Amino acid sequence: MTYDGPVIRLEHVSKAFGALRVLDDVSIAIPRGEATVVLGRSGTGKSVMLKHVVGLLQPDAGRVFVEGEEITALTGSALADVRRHIGFLFQNAALFDSITVGDNVGFPLRRHTELPEAEIRTRVREKLSQVGLEHALDKMPAELSGGMKKRAGLARAMALDPSILLVDEPSAGLDPITSEEIDDLLVSVKRNLGTTLIVVTHNIPSARRIGDTLVFLHEGRVLVQGSVVELEASEHALVTRFMHSEAGG
Ligand SMILES: Nc1ncnc2c1ncn2[C@@H]1O[C@H](COP(=O)(O)OP(=O)(O)OP(=O)(O)O)[C@@H](O)[C@H]1O
Ligand SMILES: [Mg+2]
Known part of the structure; x- marks a missing residue:
């Protein structure tokens, strides 16, 4: 039995830390074999969202599915089995020293x-x-x-040739040329291995190169989701400002 729906699905996910509401009823479907880029201002919940996908954080409300399986209901070895198919590079991912x-x-x-x-x-x-x-x-x-x-x-993160690769800010701290090489690598992994990518970035040139779909998070919600062209034409001033900025990060 094969599952051919969205590889990852967040359904009405909400998450707060104390009084701080970080994710507020977020629903997203991540299509198979594509690169989804997550954009948004600093502190808007991008990293928190990624951590829900691997079960490192549990939502207060809502559900998260990976390959059709509700990971918010899994623990222990069942969760580990799902995680094995996911490669992740977190924002401050430390190597073992x-x-x-x-x-x-x-x-x-x-x-x-x-x-x-x-x-x-x-x-x-x-x-x-x-x-x-x-x-x-x-x-x-x-x-x-x-x-x-x-x-x-x-x-x-790529060692096991994961079918899903989550990357939080791949270009942070990289020069523009290395950053472009990393983008090319991610795109080739997607093309050659069919890997589903979710990439969080502040680097707009990078988002344009990598992203099949862009998701713009703002104040804990999905403000817009669409192609580069769609986001450029967005009615939200914040989104168009983002899309026309060339600053990397
Ligand atoms: N484990 C935690 N405990 C308490 N607060 C947290 C925790 N993780 C994240 N937060 C808070 O949630 C909010 C969103 O954090 P998150 O790391 O997702 O932001 P981000 O969109 O990734 O920002 P950046 O672009 O700066 O990386 C922030 O206000 C942060 O302080
Ligand atoms: Mg972050």
């Missing part, structure tokens, strides 16, 4: 697969080279620049 970059990328492979050691090493090299870090294989995380750490985190 005490092991090499190569071992960081190999970590999910050693933990979740029975692949022979030689095969794991080949895969680690391949993932590191995709993010332009093959030379950093034996380095310790402390020896990397901020942007290199980000790329190593992306290599780790």
Whole structure:
């Protein structure tokens, strides 16, 4: 039995921290094999939304589905099984400080697969080279620049060739050229492996390059959702201002 509905669905999700209402009745459907870019001002709930998709946060109200399965109802090994298909690079994703970059990328492979050691090493090299870090294989995380750490985190997130890849601010701290290379990588992962992407970014050039659909969050709600062209023509001044800004972040 195969499920061919939206890969991820948020249904009327609300989340507050104390008196702060962060997500306010958010409903989104993420189509399979496409890249959905999430935009919005700082503090508007983008990262919080992503954390609901992997069950790191539980909604106060509403439900979250991954591949048709309600993950808000899952715990323990059932939740872990769903998470195995999701690669994620969180905004401040830290590498494990005490092991090499190569071992960081190999970590999910050693933990979740029975692949022979030689095969794991080949895969680690391949993932590191995709993010332009093959030379950093034996380095310790402390020896990397901020942007290199980000790329190593992306290599780790992609290690298991997840069918869903969530990336929170891939270009933060990257120069424009590296940022463009990361965008190209994400697009090629989507094209070649059919990976469903959700990318949070403040970088509008990046959003244009990657996004099949853009979701604009504002004050805990989906203000608009649509293509680049649709958002550019939005009636909301905030959205059009965002779309015409060239500032990266
Ligand atoms: N675990 C938490 N406990 C309490 N408040 C939280 C927690 N996580 C997030 N928040 C609050 O929720 C709001 C939304 O945070 P979130 O990280 O989702 O913003 P964001 O849209 O990702 O912003 P940015 O663009 O700056 O990354 C913020 O006000 C933040 O302080
Ligand atoms: Mg964030």
